[in-house]
Amino acid sequence: MIRTLRRVLFGAPLATERSAEERVGVLGGLAVFASDGLSSVAYGPEEILLILVAAGAAGLGYTVPVALAIALVIGLVATSYRQTVMEYPSGGGAYVVARDNLGTMAAHVAGAALLTDYVLTVAVSVAAGVAAVTSAWPTLFEHRVAIAVACVFLIMLINLRGVRESAAVFALPVYSFIVLTLGLVSVGLWKNLQGTLLPVPHVQSATGATQALTTFLLLRAFSSGCASVTGIEAVANGVQVFRKPEGRNAAAVLGILAVLLATMVVGVAYLAHAMGVTPVERETVVSQIGRVVFGQNLWYFLLQLATAFILILAANTSFAGFPRLAAFMAEDGYLPRQMMNLGDRLVYQNGIIILAGLAAALIVAFGGEVSRLIPLYAVGVFTAFTASQAGMVVHWLRKGTGRHRAVVNGIGALATAVVTIVIATTKFVLGAWIVCIVIPVLMLTFRAINRHYRYVASRLTLERASEVRPRRNLVLLLVGGMHRGTLEALEYVKTLGAPVRAVHVEVGGEARPRIQRLWDRWEKSIPLIVLPSPYRNVTQPLLRYIQQVRREEGYDIVTVVLPEFVVDHWWESLLHNHSALWLQVLLSQVPGVAVLNMRYKL
């Protein structure tokens, strides 16, 4: 039944050899990996406005310059990363690049930063997607946390089915969003040129300045907008999902993504400024623009729907990236090995499930509000950018060829390092401090896990083969009573060449119980040892006997054979004591004891 349910939810199992088939081209790759970057258009410009509005109209005047600065960062990062994906067609992103070129420490920084960021991407994207829906249908505003959590688990299910089907699922909303957003920007600009672009009607009562227009405020607005730069890393981390030539395909996706993203961010920011939009709690900036540019018609609702879809699916980027990175790191021995398990559908299901759980927890903890989550965001990803590009610089220098490439990556590294510091500083008290704690804690965890695996490996290495000595093994057959099943068990243990004794724990209190007489009649070669049990407990006398045998007779290991009969129906098993099961659980804790469970049908 569970198997049937799994088939319906996740599809039939896929063979390992089909692994190579599950790949995407440029168009598929754009659908899978671009949603994160593109969707950030929905909240990036809004977060800029949210900061600038504190300085009133003077502040809002800087909307477009800040957006242009962000477009510049997008361009730098994308250019820099195009070099990375061409050079690392097997994928790995910041973690692999940092590991290979800068060493373990930098790799851990990058890994911890990326893992944190993937979780935040899911939380922020889904929360923003729900905000797009509640902008168009305000009655849903009350249920936004529940809707967001449900979306996270829906994406989880889709991803547990496998990545190829993900591309199929996500292509429609991604391309709809691209068309509708470019349409919004184009129509808006056209109307602006024509002079027919109206200002947004419900301007908030007061746009009076509450803060001075300082450099710090501008930097904070820039930091908020940098949320739009995230998503590029995921392409680099997922290069191996692309069809051959992987590097070229990935670079193409990166280029397209950067151009689209920069255009949209600047376009939306320009329209927001031109139309005098100010951020309000219950409606997003894009929704306000759309309502005026398109009018409240089908196009507007399609825009909101596509925005919601791409945002909620943007989380999918992380569902592709997080499990793959976790598997990489598990392979290196820094995360639990279970992260490497490939499920029936050739996906790393453990990573997918853990990501969904963490993101859902985050959404609940922050009440599903994008602007409360934003300060935690982007610190991680820019840290990773820096590590990755610094790694590339070292890579090119070591390689000797392509010095101009080292310069490109060097500029990228410098720019993202500066951005990282700006974000961490301007957002520290607003929530970035949480990430500044989580990353070091994660790094310590990686080290502890690695220490354990190295210890296990050192104990298991074949170099210690000389420590392995021949064993003396005593087989103890546990006998409950003298019946046919016991005879079957006796025939069984006789097939094992080791010395065998039968053991009966006498809980009834008889000195020479009936079983002894029967035994002497039926079995000549194997001796029966009767252990008294004054407290009616089977385990204690048995354990004491095992210890005694090991100590006094020099056996290295004692194999306890637990015969058990199998009943035909489940309800019949309620009528039996299952002492074998209990014994098995207890004995398996005892060093030097092997437990043999022998079941016979009646």
Place this chain on the structure above:
Amino acid sequence: MIRTLRRVLFGAPLATERSAEERVGVLGGLAVFASDGLSSVAYGPEEILLILVAAGAAGLGYTVPVALAIALVIGLVATSYRQTVMEYPSGGGAYVVARDNLGTMAAHVAGAALLTDYVLTVAVSVAAGVAAVTSAWPTLFEHRVAIAVACVFLIMLINLRGVRESAAVFALPVYSFIVLTLGLVSVGLWKNLQGTLLPVPHVQSATGATQALTTFLLLRAFSSGCASVTGIEAVANGVQVFRKPEGRNAAAVLGILAVLLATMVVGVAYLAHAMGVTPVERETVVSQIGRVVFGQNLWYFLLQLATAFILILAANTSFAGFPRLAAFMAEDGYLPRQMMNLGDRLVYQNGIIILAGLAAALIVAFGGEVSRLIPLYAVGVFTAFTASQAGMVVHWLRKGTGRHRAVVNGIGALATAVVTIVIATTKFVLGAWIVCIVIPVLMLTFRAINRHYRYVASRLTLERASEVRPRRNLVLLLVGGMHRGTLEALEYVKTLGAPVRAVHVEVGGEARPRIQRLWDRWEKSIPLIVLPSPYRNVTQPLLRYIQQVRREEGYDIVTVVLPEFVVDHWWESLLHNHSALWLQVLLSQVPGVAVLNMRYKL
């Protein structure tokens, strides 16, 4: 930690040989077994009034005659049972007597009736005890169900500690109740003789008749009052708990119990009539009488407290009887064998726990109302009385001696048979029908359980020893990788004389994996079989290989050795896959497979 908790709650384990010490004399026996019978004074007379009041003052005029009829039944049953306990000093009550003299069918009737009745005794007694408390402290009335359920589990805990300590716990309330109730009756009668006995003040508004005073109504009142006769059976069932001479001590307790009980029932009924008491919802009859006879002083509150205590503890009678009867029936193969397990404290803990669970469920289902539970009550116990005494008649007739004893038991059997029919008839629609369904269902269950045990016994009998043939056993060592642990496992399996093969399930998809090369270098005698696994599943290829080996090579049994290493701390086990555990669970379902769990410390 669990062990410490158990010690604190239940005390240190007791040795089996101390079994004989855990016994009670006449005074202790009265405390343990009399509480059920005596406490019924608290609700028996009230239930009579509750029926008679429907016929108004004319009906209430019959209170004392009905009480006298019940006293007569008490006398008959007790006299009859005194003969039983003298003849059956090893205990067993109705079930054993019916089984020995009337056969299995009658024994099953008696057993089913008694088990039902024990559960009802707990529910009714505890509910009535809580009613006594809420009469004196009306604010607790709202919480009566929760209080009652808590009491049930408290009694359960006390009984899990053992029966001797029960006697110590229960002596004070039982003897207090005897003194206070006899005091109440004496003072009341004295005041009545003096003419100073006042009528109860809050007479209910109308005592107008709503029903005619028919014979049926009188019989129904009598049936309700018969709840007071229960409790005698428990003494007979528990004879073996008495000190030697068991029969004499038990008979003494029975005699004292009957005299006290009859006196109290008639006394309370007389006072209720003399004082014009009518039953009300929120105060018991005994409370109404006590408030007037004693006045609202310390004695009144002590009476209510003692009543509450004895009632709640009356349930203890069932906690002594039910588990013992269940163990008897389990020994005969009619109930699951687990009912025979003697716990650390020499009590049948499974029976105790099941009884508490059922009684608590009943209290919740009937909202903790005594008068809703009463119609279910007493059908069972009078059925058992009849079976028991009819059995004694057969016993005396077979024995030849003591024909006059056969007459005594014969009168008892006849009387209780008539009462059984009266109760079942007059209470059928009010709830007795439930018991009339439960008893046959239980009887069918006994038969099904017995059929299973007989089947198991027939399959396990030594007469089938000729079917047991020597076995061919193949040992398969499951190998995950080539490391020191594998070498240890190899040394271990070499101590077993059976043919051994090593098996590696190749989930990576390599044709000739690295392990094969290493194996050929390290191990010469045992062959390594590599099983491909296209779906990355370890179980399926292994199962297919096992089936193939059994079918093609004629092995009867395959022993799969699962080596597993043990980590030092619990958190480390999170870092490993536990495939051995999963395999063990899955393989243990497969016929012809024995699973050997071999653990090695790092």
